[in-house]
Amino acid sequence: MTDEAGFDEEGSALLSRLRVIEDxxxxxxxEHLAQVYEELRSVLESGDSRTSA
Structure with a gap:
């Protein structure tokens, strides 16, 4: 399900998390932005391996 801005639950959770980090x-x-970066990189890289198989 998406919200009025077009984000799904994961996207909304990420935005909320980033807002907390920015404060x-x-x-x-x-430190926390580096953690988010690593998590996103890992998700993106795992998605690439699934689509290329």
Whole structure:
């Protein structure tokens, strides 16, 4: 299901998570954004391996 902005539940959860991260001090923000980056990279890379098989 999508919301009025066109995001599904995962996208809305990600936006909420990013908003919380953006309100944190710079050092903490950098650490948490790096975690989000790694999680997204992992998801994208696993998607690539599924479609190329």
């Amino acid at each position: 944190q001090p710079l050092e903490t923000r950098a």
